[in-house]
Structures are given as C-alpha cells and as structure tokens.
Amino acid sequence: MLYITDINRLRCNGIKVGKNGLGVVVCSGNVAGVFTQNAFRAPPVVVTEEHIKKGWIEGIIVNSGNANAFTGKQGIRNAKRMCELLARELKTDVERIAVASTGVIGVQLDMDWIESKFVEVYKGLGSSKDHAMAFAKSIMTTDSFPKIASCEVDGCKIAGVCKGAGMIHPNMATMLAFIFTNADFSSEELKETLKTAVKYSFNTISVDGDTSTNDMVLLVATGESRIGKDKFLEGLKSVCLNLAKQIVRDGEGATKVLKVEILNAREEDQALKGARAVVSSNLVKTAVFGCDPNWGRIIAVLGYAGIEVNEELDLTLRGYRNGELLREVRLVENGVGLGNEGVARMVMESADEVHFVIDLKLGNGKGYAYGCDLSYEYVRINSEYTS
Incomplete structure (x- = not known):
C-alpha cells in the first residue's frame, strides 16, 4: 500500500x-x-x-x-x-x-x-x-x-x-x-x-x-x-x-454494497444511465436492506430510466461475502420470472455485497454503478446531523 x-x-x-x-x-x-x-x-x-x-x-x-x-x-x-x-x-x-x-x-x-x-x-x-x-x-x-x-x-x-x-x-x-x-x-x-x-x-x-x-x-x-x-x-x-x-x-447506515451491471444495452451511455437509475432507487435500496429479491422494482426503474429496454431481458442476482461469490441466482430469463425468490433471499441474507446483472440483449453497450442499501440508521444519522 x-x-x-x-x-x-x-x-x-x-x-x-x-x-x-x-x-x-x-x-x-x-x-x-x-x-x-x-x-x-x-x-x-x-x-x-x-x-x-x-x-x-x-x-x-x-x-x-x-x-x-x-x-x-x-x-x-x-x-x-x-x-x-x-x-x-x-x-x-x-x-x-x-x-x-x-x-x-x-x-x-x-x-x-x-x-x-x-x-x-x-x-x-x-x-x-x-x-x-x-x-x-x-x-x-x-x-x-x-x-x-x-x-x-x-x-x-x-x-x-x-x-x-x-x-x-x-x-x-x-x-x-x-x-x-x-x-x-x-x-x-x-x-x-x-x-x-x-x-x-x-x-x-x-x-x-x-x-x-x-x-x-x-x-x-x-x-x-x-x-x-x-x-x-x-x-x-x-x-x-x-x-x-x-x-x-461506508454509506451512512449501510449494511450491504449494491452493484448493478447492465450488459448488451444499445450503447454504453444507456447502460451507465440505466445502472445509475437502479442503484439510486429508494425502493430498490430498501429491498436490498430487507433482503427482498423484488426484481419487479428493478424492472420498473429501467422503464422510467429513459433508456431503450427489451421485455425479453435476463436478470441475475449474485451474492458476495468478503469478496467471495456465494451463489448466482437467475431471477428472470427472456422476460419471464423463474420463481427463484426463495433461494435469492437466502443468498441476500448471507451477503455483504449484492449484484444485479441485467442483460438487455439490444447491442454491445455495457456499464455499471455502485450503491448501498437504505437502512433505519441512515435516517437516524441524517436527522441528527446538525445537533
């Protein structure tokens, strides 16, 4: 170092x-x-x-x-x-x-x-x-x-x-x-x-x-x-x-790191824009805090992110602990939910990093964004900031 x-x-x-x-x-x-x-x-x-x-x-x-x-x-x-x-x-x-x-x-x-x-x-x-x-x-x-x-x-x-x-x-x-x-x-x-x-x-x-x-x-x-x-x-x-x-x-009150990676968007800027939108969503962030693999929230964010989307997308969850991959769980394939939420929840409960990988199948653009979950502690820290 x-x-x-x-x-x-x-x-x-x-x-x-x-x-x-x-x-x-x-x-x-x-x-x-x-x-x-x-x-x-x-x-x-x-x-x-x-x-x-x-x-x-x-x-x-x-x-x-x-x-x-x-x-x-x-x-x-x-x-x-x-x-x-x-x-x-x-x-x-x-x-x-x-x-x-x-x-x-x-x-x-x-x-x-x-x-x-x-x-x-x-x-x-x-x-x-x-x-x-x-x-x-x-x-x-x-x-x-x-x-x-x-x-x-x-x-x-x-x-x-x-x-x-x-x-x-x-x-x-x-x-x-x-x-x-x-x-x-x-x-x-x-x-x-x-x-x-x-x-x-x-x-x-x-x-x-x-x-x-x-x-x-x-x-x-x-x-x-x-x-x-x-x-x-x-x-x-x-x-x-x-x-x-x-x-x-080190996000205030954070318990998990969140990464969103978008593959095969129409172009790179669209992939970056979409990934940023997902990690910025309070609904996604609170779902990660609660270890709730509510992939519908991610789909909803992509729909308003202002990028070209494809209903036949794939969505995969990866859980990591101390930098090691715990397990990969496919949640959506060709636009169809696979019913793997139970397994995904267990992975999220054990993970300190949660990654969502979204394949839009539109082009060669790829991009990523990092965030964290949104916890009760975030509210406490920021409600007492000037006191």
Missing part, C-alpha cells in the same frame, strides 16, 4: 477535534480538477476552480465540519483567507493554493478556530504514513473510516485520499478527493484523464441521491515519472474506483 506521502516532496498533516477538522498538503505540481454541478456552488469550489486555471498549485488546505456553503461574500473572503494562511507560509502566490470544505451548509466558518489550528497543523507537517492518515482523518465528517487507495504502474505512483458517506449521487464527483502522482503530464493532459477516470468511478456511485454543494476532485502531478497515457489512465481509474467503492461501503 502506498500513501500520498510516498509521492516525493509531498508533506501533509491534519487534526480532528470533535466534528471539526483541518488538513494541509504541501505539493508542487501540475493540477486538474472536477467540481460539483450543484447550482449553489460553495465558495471554496468557486475559489479553487479559479486558482487552478493556470494549471499549477503548491498546496491544499481543507476543513471539515463546516461546508462554507451558501455563505455569500463572507464565505468567499473566508475561503480566500484560508488560502492566504498557507500561501504566506510557503511564500507563494495565493492563487497557487487550493481550498476545500465539507460539513454543515449555511454557517459561517469559525476563522479564529481555523487560524489557531492552522499553526499547529503546519508545524507538524511530515511525510510519514502517520501524517498521511492524519490528513485522511481530518477531512472526515460522517465517515466511519479514512479512505485511501493507491497503485504503482511502471514506476509511476498514484495515491489518493477521499471523504464521503452521505450526500452521494452520480453527478460529477459527490465528495472530496485528492489524488497525487509522480507522473509527468501537463495540466491539460491531467484534465482529460481525470474526466475519464471520474466517469467510470465517482460518477458511478450513489448513496442517497443528493449531490453536495462542495464536491471536488483534484489531481496533482509532480512530474518525475514518464509513463504512457493509456497505462496512467488505467492506474488512475483503478485508484478512483477503489475510493468510490469505499464510499458506498
């Missing part, structure tokens, strides 16, 4: 005090970002998107517990002030600092707290595994564990950290993610590869159908390792998908 601190010259640190956290990464390199599509874009999103236009950053500062969203002009000033804190220490331009926030919407940042804790965090910067984990923990909100992933391809290192457990839906990125590599690519090349990687990872997950005001993925490259773009993209996709799957596994 690589950590973000295994990228040369990268230093980081973070602290978590109750619901509030502050993290800092010092990293010089070309940068690309993908940002929320929510109309109420939080000030840190606005500021960071502007700051990375020149394609280079030297540091990232992140706070958790307060989203600094829907906070008006003061929110913009506070986001810029956070950048100034790090820029001053690094003796660089404010425009070379990225800022991110996550937490409660509509509350102004406690800048006195941030400024006082920044001193402590910055003084403790380092490049060990413990520093990497401190940063990962500092950006958590309702997450139950820090999320990290990495790979190494032909000497090229890619390592990332993200946070996310609720307010997750496939409309860009739907959480905060920071990915670092020693690869040598321009910011334009990074932007191209990041957009593709996000499409097949963070854009394939849904926990609750809500897209945050603060979603952000940043990719920073320090430029020390040459690697082919195709190989780099495969490595980046694997890291992003690993992080995305950790998010759905």
